[in-house]
Amino acid sequence: MGCLDDGCSTGLVLGLGLTPLTDLESSTSKPGDYSNRLIRPQIKPSLKFDHKPLTSTSFELSLSLVLSSETYSHGSRQKTMDGEKGCEVSIVAHDLLLYRQASPDQSAVSSFSSGRVKRERDLGCEDIEVERISSRVSDEDEDGTNARKKLRLTKEQSALLEESFKQHSNLNPKQKEALARQLNLRPRQVEVWFQNRRARTKLKQTEVDFEFLKKCCEALTDENRRLQKELQELKALKLAQPFYMHMPAATLTMCPSCERIGGGGDGASKSSFSMVPKPHFYNTL
DNA sequence: CTGCGACTGGAATTTACGTCA
DNA sequence: CATGACGTAAATTCCAGTCGC
Structure with missing residues (x-):
């Protein structure tokens, strides 16, 4: 990420936006865990500028060039290399979008401090449009710092x-x-x-x-x-008590609770207790 | 201090694509 | 030329840890 500051040193950051022609959310998605991946091949060219012309994609891509001072401190995780200049280009499209609570009674405004490009597909097209309209207005602090503003549900x-x-x-x-x-x-x-x-x-x-x-x-x-x-x-x-000495040890048992000694043998076996192992109370979790 | 919404970084996984035999 | 195996990049999800209001 250092490139943003020193490598390019142009003070410019290339922002990428998706302007919806998108049927991608509605038509191509299939149920399943990774359904959203279906849109990836369409996004891919936009991330690699050196591969294909942008016009070859199935929806319109909007690029915006902004001063890097407007970008967020968190930066974007999605970055790629400018093929010609070997300069890192940060894609900050979503970073510049502000989410606005649709509910009017929501006083809190959610920040969009470091929404990544890959998250962008999370948004419905309408949402993107709404955010696009309201972006750059109030999300950032005046001084450009990017304090998290926390939504309260x-x-x-x-x-x-x-x-x-x-x-x-x-x-x-x-x-x-x-x-x-x-x-x-x-x-x-x-x-x-x-x-x-x-x-x-x-x-x-x-x-x-x-x-x-x-x-x-x-x-x-x-x-x-x-x-x-x-x-x-x-x-x-x-x-x-040496009395017990002459009794076979194996025939002697002691009651664990009353601590009385019971002898073995034929007659005694009836009256003597048996050593039942204590059930353990600490069963496994 | 605590609760909690949001973020970062990494691991695991899936998918698309290119290459090669 | 078609095909299958393989490697790789990209994208996703989840989790652990952390930040900051």
Whole structure:
């Protein structure tokens, strides 16, 4: 990314925009995890300027040249090399687009600090157009810094997301799209919400597991201490009462709870207890 | 301080495309 | 010329970690 500053040093950044001729969202998509990839071959020429003329693509591409000072600090992950000059060209199309909440009661405005080109297909064409109109107006701070402005989801949005998460913690692209439409959010936002939700659910579960294991550990420590003590007492008993010495060791058992010694043998076997292993309470998770 | 929306970077995976036998 | 195997680039998703409001 250093090239933006020093390599080219032109102060110019080439921005790429998709002006929709797009039936690509509606017609070519198929259900399935990677349906959106179907549009990739069409986007590809736009990313590699040295391959094909832009006009060969199936939709119009708009390029804008802007001063690099207008670009975002995060920059773009998608970059390519200018074939002729060997100069890195940053594609910042989406970076310059501002998302505007469709809901009028949404006071918060989501920043679009580092939307990447690859994310652009997340947006419906209308959304792109809306964002294009409202872009460059208010997303950036006056001083050009790119502070994240955080959207606060409404209760309704959160509730619906939660509801949806309960049904499936992972969304396929179609579900994501539908949910985003329903919530007046970008698919990317829905995606991020689900990612965060999964991560935090996992974190919570880890904490619960940790507490559980800690309690198990404490219980086992206690049990171990008790058994050690019991062993000591048994040893002491053995020394103090030589009476048991002449009995075969295998016939002697001790009740773990009442600590009484039961003898083996024919007659005694009925009255003696049996050593049933204690069931372990710390079953696996 | 906590909650949470958003971002970054990396891994894994799929797909398209070019090359070669 | 058609075809299959193979390598590679591009694009996607998810996750872990982090930032910052």
